[in-house]
């Protein structure tokens with residue numbers, strides 16, 4: 215099986231890739247990650263979706279491509295320069311809301327309703343604020359985290375942090391997890407119900 219051929223990329227992808235290259239932004243998500251995000255988004259009709267780390271909107275475009283008309287996406291990034299690219303190509307879609315602010319602050323705001331799917335692609339919600347972000351996941355909701363295989367742009371000492379994150383996720387009693395050594399390296403985490411399963 216060859217899984218490198220990506221079918222049906224969202225219409226905005228070529229323009230996002232062109233502007234991402236022009237900006238010199240090198241942290242864009244991989245095409246296979248995008249295709250997976252679209253599949254997962256499609257499994258949550260009417261869903262509330264969250265992305266931490268908008269970048270230039272590559273992942274957001276794929277998420278929107280999988281979402282139905284009643285789903286919504288909140289996407290958060292601190293850098294207005296990269297978010298401007300995402301807004302230029304995706305901003306006309308009424309299902310998406312852009313938040314230019316720190317991801318940790320976003321997660322800690324009061325009164326935030328829970329989400330059905332979270333794509334954690336920035337430091338907060340991954341290497342900090344992990345408890346907060348998982349608290350915001352509905353039972354049955356999916357948390358997706360990528361860039362878990364060594365990347366050329368990792369700073370010194372980052373590898374052990376990634377290992378600790380994976381161990382932390384796997385030790386939680388309210389989560390079911392799977393590692394995918396695929397694309398940039400992913401984990402999928404599904405929050406389980408707080409109700410214990412019946413026995414016998």
Ligand SMILES: C[S@@+](CC[C@H](N)C(=O)[O-])C[C@H]1O[C@@H](n2cnc3c(N)ncnc32)[C@H](O)[C@@H]1O
Nearest residue numbers: 241242243267269272273291292293317335336
């Ligand atoms: C890996 S890139 C995101 C790529 C994007 N999700 C995609 O699909 O192409 C990480 C992004 O996190 C943003 N970022 C860095 N620190 C942040 C913070 N404290 N809160 C929110 N976003 C942050 C960066 O500006 C960068 O755009």
